[in-house]
Amino acid sequence: MSSNSQADFEPIVGRYLRLAIGGKPHRLYVEEAGKGIPLLCLHTAGADSRQYRALFNDRETLERFRVIAFDLPWHGKSSPPAGWQKGEYKLTWRAYVDAIMAVVDALDLDRPVVIGCSIGGRVVLHLALEHAKRFRALIGLESGAHADPYYDLGWLHRPDVHGGEVCGGLVSGLIAPTAPEADRWETIWHYMQGGPGVFKGDLHYYTSDGDVRARVAGIDTGVCPLYFLTGEYDYSCTPADTRDLAGRIKGAHVTIMEGLGHFPVSEDPPRFLGYLRPVLEQIRARDAQS
Amino acid sequence: MTAGAIERLGELANQDTWLAHRGRFLDVTFLVEVGQTSYLIRIHRGRIEGIDKGPLVMPRWTFALRASEEAWSTFWTAVPPPGFHDLIAMLKVRALRIEGDQHPFMANLRYFKDLLALPRARSGGAR
Numbered sequence: 001m002s003s004n005s006q007a008d009f010e011p012i013v014g015r016y017l018r019l020a021i022g023g024k025p026h027r028l029y030v031e032e033a034g035k036g037i038p039l040l041c042l043h044t045a046g047a048d049s050r051q052y053r054a055l056f057n058d059r060e061t062l063e064r065f066r067v068i069a070f071d072l073p074w075h076g077k078s079s080p081p082a083g084w085q086k087g088e089y090k091l092t093w094r095a096y097v098d099a100i101m102a103v104v105d106a107l108d109l110d111r112p113v114v115i116g117c118s119i120g121g122r123v124v125l126h127l128a129l130e131h132a133k134r135f136r137a138l139i140g141l142e143s144g145a146h147a148d149p150y151y152d153l154g155w156l157h158r159p160d161v162h163g164g165e166v167c168g169g170l171v172s173g174l175i176a177p178t179a180p181e182a183d184r185w186e187t188i189w190h191y192m193q194g195g196p197g198v199f200k201g202d203l204h205y206y207t208s209d210g211d212v213r214a215r216v217a218g219i220d221t222g223v224c225p226l227y228f229l230t231g232e233y234d235y236s237c238t239p240a241d242t243r244d245l246a247g248r249i250k251g252a253h254v255t256i257m258e259g260l261g262h263f264p265v266s267e268d269p270p271r272f273l274g275y276l277r278p279v280l281e282q283i284r285a286r287d288a289q290s
Numbered sequence: 291m292t293a294g295a296i297e298r299l300g301e302l303a304n305q306d307t308w309l310a311h312r313g314r315f316l317d318v319t320f321l322v323e324v325g326q327t328s329y330l331i332r333i334h335r336g337r338i339e340g341i342d343k344g345p346l347v348m349p350r351w352t353f354a355l356r357a358s359e360e361a362w363s364t365f366w367t368a369v370p371p372p373g374f375h376d377l378i379a380m381l382k383v384r385a386l387r388i389e390g391d392q393h394p395f396m397a398n399l400r401y402f403k404d405l406l407a408l409p410r411a412r413s414g415g416a417r
Contacts, residue, residue, distance in 0.1 A: 150382040155396045162397070169399030173376025177369050233372045235382045 012056045014077075019106040021073065022098045029077035030070045030103070034062030037136065037287060038112035039280075040104065041069035042120030044142075044263060045091075045206055046167055046199025047190045048076025051117070054269030060277060064284055065113070070103050072096075074198050089201035093210045096123050097130055104134065113283055115276075117141035117265060118237065119202055124226070125212050125219065125245075132224040137283040139227045139276075142234050142262050144241035145213040145248070147206055156200035164192035167199045174262035176233035187266040213248075221251030225286070227279050228252060231260030255279075292363040295409035296322055296329045300338040302408040310336040313401045318394045321351040322406075325359030336401070353390035355406070361385040368411040377403050 011033040018027055031049055033056045041052045049069035056067055071078035074089055100123065104112060113136045116124050121143035128138055155166055168188045175184050191199065219226065226249060230242040239256045246252040257264060257275050264272040303309060313336025322329045328344035330351060342349075357365075357380060364374040373383040380386035388395065395402055 151378065155392075160393070160397070166396055166399055169396075169403065170378060172400065172403065173378045177375045233375060235373060235376075235379045 010053075010057055011062060012053075016077075017070070017103070017106060019102050021102045022095060024081050026073055026081060026099075026102075027079045028070050028073065028103065030068065030107070031056065032066060032068040033057075034065050034067045036064045036066055037284060038107075038109040039065040039067045040100070040109065040112045040114045041067065041265075042100070042114065042116030042123065043069065043071070043075065044118035044120060045202030046075075046171075046194045047187075047266075048072075048078075048193075050076065050190055051187070051263065051266035053266070054273065055265060055276075058273055061273075061280060065280065068107065068109070068112070072099060074195060074201070080195070089197055091119070091202045091205040091209070093123070093126050093205060093212070096205060096210075097126050100127065101131065101134075111136045113137045113139065113280075115139040115141065118262060119206050119210070121228075121237070122206060122210050122212065125216055126210070128219045128221075128224055128226060129212070129215055132220060135224050136287055137225045137227065139229070139279060141229050141264055142231065142237040142242075143228045143245060144237040145216050145245045146211045147237060147241070149203070149207045150235075153200055153203055153207070156203070157197040163194070163196050163199075167194055168192040171262070174234060174236055175267040176231060176259050176261040178259045179261070179267040183267055183269060187263050190266070216245060216248045219249045219252075221249065225283070226252045227255075227283075229255045229257055229264065229275055229279070231257045231262060231264050233259075233261035236262050253279075292324060292359050292366065295362070295366055296324060296331075296341065297343070298409060299331070299405070300341050303338045303405055306404075306408070309401065309404055312336065313398060313405075316394060316398050316401065318352050319350065320390075320395070321349060321354035321356075323354065323356035324362050327359075351390060353388060353392050353395050355395075356387045356389065357385055365406075366410045370410075377406060 012031050014031040016027055017030045043049050043051050048071045052069050074080045114124055121140035124138040124140045168191045171191050172188050228242050228246055230239050246254040259271055260268055316336050317334050319332045328346055330342040330346055330349050332339045364370055373379050
């Protein structure tokens with residue numbers, strides 16, 4: 001890239017990271033932009049870090065935060081581990097937490113803020129329970145302590161139903177009806193590109209292994225502040241689910257976002273950034289005082 | 291909004307050549323229940339071939355979508371409230387029941403979501 005290039009590049013730089021997760025070698029795709037407090041972004045089930053494209057282009061955020069996102073193993077441009085073809089992919093809370101902490105350690109991030117959506121909004125609860133001191137603040141989007149499946153997950157991975165079509169078809173309604181068309185369909189496209197069985201494997205964590213209801217009362221927001229933001233159109237994790245969760249955690253902040261669904265970062269970025277920027281500013285101001 | 295919505299579905303669907311193209315592998319007869327009224331809808335290669343309004347004598351169908359008149363009416367508003375903006379959302383809030391062999395419905399989920407949303411009042415909220 002020469003300095004006089006007319007190419008209209010975004011500020012995002014992507015690289016491949018080699019690291020061990022749970023003792024196994026992995027190759028993960030990592031993107032970053034901006035300078036300042038590290039802000040680690042976690043994508044939803046069955047998708048990848050492209051969901052955060054607007055945040056990565058938000059000049060106001062990039063002046064204060066080093067925004068980083070990685071694709072989980074099996075997702076986006078990250079590889080599945082060697083031998084993937086021999087078994088079924090099923091995400092567990094332990095494997096998810098291990099992957100996040102491995103990235104934090106590999107990049108030597110100093111008490112990053114973590115923002116996660118859906119399964120990412122769930123895993124911030126596990127991070128708060130297991131590693132609270134390692135984080136400056138945690139932001140859960142579409143966070144619930146548990147989710148009951150409302151359709152037969154078996155439809156997501158079977159050879160007589162196209163995985164991309166059914167995953168895209170299932171999540172389309174989780175987007176608010178007011179979302180801009182281009183962002184709506186970009187969000188759905190990511191789902192259509194997931195590998196076979198990956199969305200279903202993530203939902204193993206979301207609907208079963210990651211049930212954290214019995215533990216959330218033990219979260220100490222005095223050690224690490226916790227913010228929840230949930231879209232009013234989300235029927236996977238409803239506003240009621242998030243309020244129920246927050247009611248169990250002393251000091252948790254809750255915002256219900258109007259005109260947004262389950263994919264706020266991706267389905268209607270301008271509307272979402274209007275909700276997120278004040279939270280980031282609060283975190284930054286608190287950090288500057290300490 | 292509900293009155294005549296399903297009756298208009300044939301015309302609306304068959305005008306939509308892209309919808310018909312996406313359903314080109316689809317041959318199915320399914321039942322839609324709007325409150326007390328049943329409709330038997332026959333699809334051949336993605337086009338609606340016929341709609342029979344109940345009462346029906348010995349109807350045969352592969353799958354059925356059943357919801358109250360109020361639920362469908364809310365679903366067909368221009369910007370429906372949460373829970374009524376999508377077929378799967380209505381399933382989640384228990385406003386819709388899906389019965390029978392769901393394979394053609396799930397294998398063509400976007401098709402059926404788009405088809406059933408056709409009577410929705412236009413305001414840019416179409417999916």
